[in-house]
Amino acid sequence: MDNIIDYVKKYGNETFSEKPLNEVDSLVLCQLVYLHYEKFVPGVEKRNVPVSIQSIYKNPERDRILDDYWYRENNKELFAAAAESVRFGSLKMNYYVNIINEDQETQFSAMTYVLEDKNVYIAYRGTDATIVGWKEDLNLAFSKPLHSQQLAVEYMERVAGYVAGDFYTGGHSKGGNLAVYAAMNCNRQTREKMIKVFNNDGPGFRPEIREQGNYREIADRVAKFIPRSSLVGMILEDHGDYEIVESRGIGLLQHNAYSWKIDGCSFVRAKNMTASKIMRDASLNEWILSLTEEETHAFVDTLYEVVSASEASNVFEFGAEWKKCLQNIIAAAKGVDGATRKGIQKTAHAFFDILLENMKSGNIADFLPRRK
Secondary structure (H helix, E strand, O other): OOHHHHHHHHHHOOOOOOOOOHHHHHHHHHOOOOOOOOOOOOOOOOOOOOEEEEHHOOOOOHHHHHHHOOOOOEEEEEEEHHOOOOHOOOOHHHHHHHHEEEOOOEEEEEEEEOOOOOOOEEOOOOOOOOOOHHHHHHHHHHHOOOOHHHHHHHHHOOOOHOOOOOOEEEEEEEHHHHHHHHHHOOOOOOOOOHHHHHHHHEOOOHHHHHHHOOHHHHHHHHHEEOOOOOOOOOOHOOOOEEEOOOOOHHHHHHHOOEEEEEEEEEEOOOOOHHHHHHHHHHHHHHHHOOOHHHHHHHHHHHHHHHHHOOOEEHHHHHOOHHHHHHHHHHHOOOOHHHHHHHHHHHHHHHHHHHHHHOOOOOOHHOOOOEEE
């Protein structure tokens, strides 16, 4: 089976006029937005000149876009394939923003692609594979909107006001969450120009966040894809409509967009998740929603500090070397003060109590996803 690099090489000679934008194209654009375009793509000023992927590829300093991100070799190959293709090479890129604010625990980046028909694709960058990025995904469990989510709304409304055509939007990981959040919270004029929203393994939302937005108005335009062993995409997922994708990866490695299997112009669909996996995900989300905001903050902050002591540099390394990392975590946890340790133990026990209760009830049908 192919991956997104193979797809670009195989269908690169067909324009978007000949073959309209599809779910795989969306994932390609969402992966490319992880690269760093500060020196090449204009910012969010209204009057500027967009640049093509091909023009950046011809720049002798093009490798600067690959700095500081995992999957460097895959990203390099994908960008080269895109630049050398008819389909992606002439795509124009514009309105690039990249905001990092450590004090507010905010990492926000987005970029807009101009398609051949003058419609655009607004792509939001997800978190990287670092442990810090993992913490930012967990922060989505808080009841109050994150700063990055508010920035996503502002960006969408601004770009939609600049362009004459309609737009697609999407992202991978946290980027998928930002795309959906912006879509359901932007003003009505912007929402009416929205064609489709692609959420590629991005976290869901707390019920009150979903209710505060206009999710029902955009629900039929949202396409969510998750791999069989998804963790990030199942955080606060209410088991609504989503498609399960086959992946070459194992466990957490399935979050990697390069591992998703592609057949033709579509993702390869998996038959289903295991009943035990669905039960654990449901129990995890029930547990998250049972915690107070104070308990959630304390748990995530302390867990982040402890997991950081695992010596894993990223979440995938943590998954691959979980036994060694777990030993380091146990050792680090002993250094946490007594009151905090008791609080962590209490919240952890609460999760297992919920999991056991759900297992005893055996009502697995209540947790099964509704297939599209």
